Amino acid sequence: MRAVIVCTSVSHGNTKRIADVMGRVLEARVVEPEQVDVAELAAYDLVGFGSGIFTQNVHPRLSRFVQSLPEGRYRKAFVFTTSGLPEPPFRPHTRSLVRLLERKGFDVSDTFQCRGYDTWLPFKLVGGIKKGRPDATDLEAARAFAEGLKARALS
Ligand SMILES: Cc1cc2nc3c(=O)[nH]c(=O)nc-3n(C[C@H](O)[C@H](O)[C@H](O)COP(=O)(O)O)c2cc1C
Numbered sequence: 136m137r138a139v140i141v142c143t144s145v146s147h148g149n150t151k152r153i154a155d156v157m158g159r160v161l162e163a164r165v166v167e168p169e170q171v172d173v174a175e176l177a178a179y180d181l182v183g184f185g186s187g188i189f190t191q192n193v194h195p196r197l198s199r200f201v202q203s204l205p206e207g208r209y210r211k212a213f214v215f216t217t218s219g220l221p222e223p224p225f226r227p228h229t230r231s232l233v234r235l236l237e238r239k240g241f242d243v244s245d246t247f248q249c250r251g252y253d254t255w256l257p258f259k260l261v262g263g264i265k266k267g268r269p270d271a272t273d274l275e276a277a278r279a280f281a282e283g284l285k286a287r288a289l290s
């Protein structure tokens with residue numbers, strides 16, 4: 136299976152830590168959007184897209200990158216995010232990116248979400264929230280998620 140993970144992690148590296156764990160399981164490179172060879176993307180069996188959440192959305196560098204992709208015959212994708220606050224049940228953080236990827240032609244099979252250290256104002260004033268996240272339990276959940284992706288892809 137050929138996999139790659141496209142990740143923006145600009146705040147504390149929270150999402151990159153998740154991406155690295157998934158990347159080890161999937162034997163996938165973790166790259167910034169600007170490092171992706173767009174022409175090669177359709178050749179991957181599985182593409183992961185990860186980002187922290189910024190004012191309820193994935194980072195604009197990641198959404199702009201996906202918007203810029205030509206519609207095509209891509210294969211499977213998954214989306215993961217880290218955020219200071221829990222996902223609003225009525226508006227999952229991954230939803231708009233999942234929809235955008237589906238419009239581009241990806242089959243989005245799974246999503247993963249976990250909490251991450253957050254120093255966004257006004258939380259900065261109290262030293263941030265979710266300090267230490269993602270923690271060992273989060274990383275283990277990310278590893279198990281990626282193992283599941285791999286098992287399904289190979290079955
Ligand atoms: C400017 C800014 C805006 C943020 N907006 C949100 C938000 O709307 N909801 C939320 O849950 N977390 C928000 N956060 C917290 C980040 O999503 C969280 O720290 C995330 O783990 C950052 O990931 P990264 O370190 O990989 O960039 C925000 C953080 C910053 C700096």
